[in-house]
Amino acid sequence: MEQIGREPLAVMHVCGSHEQAIARFGLRAVLPPALDVVMGPGCPVCVTDVPEIDEAVALAQAGVRVATYGDIVRVPGSSRSLADAQADGARIEVVYSVTQAVELARASDEPLVFFATGFETTAVATAATLLAGTPPGFSVLSAHKYIPPAMEIVAEMPDTRVEGFLAAGHAATITGADVFEAFVARHGVPVVVAGFEPLDVLAGLARLLELVRDRRPEVANMYPRCVTRTGNRAAQEQLWRVFRPIGGCWRGIAHVPNGNLRLRDEWAHVDARRRFDIDLAPLRAGAPSGLLRQCRCGDIMAGLARPSDCALFGKACTADSPVGACMVSSEGTCRIWTQYGGHPDLGTEPAR
Amino acid sequence: MCLGVPGRVIEIDGLLATVDFWGVRRQVRLDVVDEPVAPGDYVLNHVGFAIRRIHESEIETTLALYEELLGAADEDDLLAADVRGEVAAGGKRRDGDER
Numbered sequence: 001m002e003q004i005g006r007e008p009l010a011v012m013h014v015c016g017s018h019e020q021a022i023a024r025f026g027l028r029a030v031l032p033p034a035l036d037v038v039m040g041p042g043c044p045v046c047v048t049d050v051p052e053i054d055e056a057v058a059l060a061q062a063g064v065r066v067a068t069y070g071d072i073v074r075v076p077g078s079s080r081s082l083a084d085a086q087a088d089g090a091r092i093e094v095v096y097s098v099t100q101a102v103e104l105a106r107a108s109d110e111p112l113v114f115f116a117t118g119f120e121t122t123a124v125a126t127a128a129t130l131l132a133g134t135p136p137g138f139s140v141l142s143a144h145k146y147i148p149p150a151m152e153i154v155a156e157m158p159d160t161r162v163e164g165f166l167a168a169g170h171a172a173t174i175t176g177a178d179v180f181e182a183f184v185a186r187h188g189v190p191v192v193v194a195g196f197e198p199l200d201v202l203a204g205l206a207r208l209l210e211l212v213r214d215r216r217p218e219v220a221n222m223y224p225r226c227v228t229r230t231g232n233r234a235a236q237e238q239l240w241r242v243f244r245p246i247g248g249c250w251r252g253i254a255h256v257p258n259g260n261l262r263l264r265d266e267w268a269h270v271d272a273r274r275r276f277d278i279d280l281a282p283l284r285a286g287a288p289s290g291l292l293r294q295c296r297c298g299d300i301m302a303g304l305a306r307p308s309d310c311a312l313f314g315k316a317c318t319a320d321s322p323v324g325a326c327m328v329s330s331e332g333t334c335r336i337w338t339q340y341g342g343h344p345d346l347g348t349e350p351a352r
Numbered sequence: 353m354c355l356g357v358p359g360r361v362i363e364i365d366g367l368l369a370t371v372d373f374w375g376v377r378r379q380v381r382l383d384v385v386d387e388p389v390a391p392g393d394y395v396l397n398h399v400g401f402a403i404r405r406i407h408e409s410e411i412e413t414t415l416a417l418y419e420e421l422l423g424a425a426d427e428d429d430l431l432a433a434d435v436r437g438e439v440a441a442g443g444k445r446r447d448g449d450e451r
Contacts, residue, residue: 097399173404225407
């Protein structure tokens with residue numbers, strides 16, 4: 001930091017698991033105080049947009065069985081969450097994998113929609129499952145997101161403070177480190193791919209600071225035991241055979257060009273958006289609560305605010321009674337800071 | 353959701369592998385892993401799919417974090433819960449054998 005000679009300096013990581021590791025192991029306590037490590041839009045549950053939640057809720061309320069990953073169930077749409085719908089009798093199945101959703105569909109003749117959330121790492125599993133063949137009642141409502149374009153949005157924000165990015169090791173296992181080369185060339189900021197152990201994260205941050213200090217905007221791979229330059233080609237091939245990137249909103253962030261993964265036309269027969277007539281009007285008619293309007297998840301995910309800057313954090317918005325998506329998900333910044341404390345001082349217990 | 357979890361391959365049946373995660377055996381799909389996998393190999397898994405074979409020389413450092421986590425974590429530890437979720441993402445064997 002001294003050699004860089006200016007402060008504060010902000011770098012961004014884009015992965016909930018990185019934030020968990022940083023907060024859980026108290027890594028901010030050993031980092032220079034002037035180095036601000038902020039979490040960007042790295043929580044797939046948090047960036048799933050309100051209309052996408054509404055689509056799943058509308059299907060569930062229309063009597064269709066909906067299977068999905070756990071955290072998303074409690075995230076509010078424009079007026080309701082899947083958990084609210086479930087309380088009123090809708091059939092929601094929580095699964096840990098798309099394979100489990102397919103097994104549920106196979107066990108019954110009734111239609112089942114898999115509400116597919118998650119970044120490219122998770123979308124690969126959805127793609128491979130469709131390619132392997134699914135039972136007739138099974139379809140997919142894709143809310144999958146693609147991370148690299150979201151980094152572009154953060155880098156282009158006029159008031160961004162971010163001077164370097166830490167990229168998530170397991171997403172890069174699929175895409176390869178080279179996927180960030182074009183980004184680095186366009187924006188002139190370094191990207192370091194890092195793993196999830198405390199030393200991996202610290203080594204990644206140290207390399208990132210070296211690149212900032214030396215004004216070398218380039219891609220460095222500090223997680224070579226899982227990440228290669230070109231990534232997992234077999235997984236990429238399956239991902240892009242099934243999905244295409246389109247522009248769409250990320251909750252609280254912005255419209256992200258090419259940020260949403262949607263099923264290609266060849267997969268219309270398993271696309272819930274084409275198989276069902278989804279009516280969102282009744283859900284949108286319910287006005288959003290005043291609390292939801294005060295929620296600063298968007299600023300937090302863009303690196304413009306910390307959870308502690310939000311008036312609701314720890315008061316009206318808690319882990320037991322979350323207002324925003326960042327407090328719902330185990331990968332959301334607010335939830336993680338509630339659990340482990342955000343900036344723990346050495347020798348003190350994190351807030352519980 | 354972007355965390356992968358390592359496990360050791362016990363046996364392989366087509367595109368389905370039985371993988372040992374700290375004593376719990378689950379079935380993991382091999383559709384997208386880009387290298388040949390054999391019993392005894394370690395693979396990195398996410399939502400029930402192996403996404404990479406981990407080479408033997410690198411497995412010890414990779415396992416250390418997870419072992420520390422699962423050993424020390426209390427019930428509501430978020431990172432440990434995500435690891436357990438990833439293990440649960442594997443399918444149960446038809447014969448129900450988890451050991």
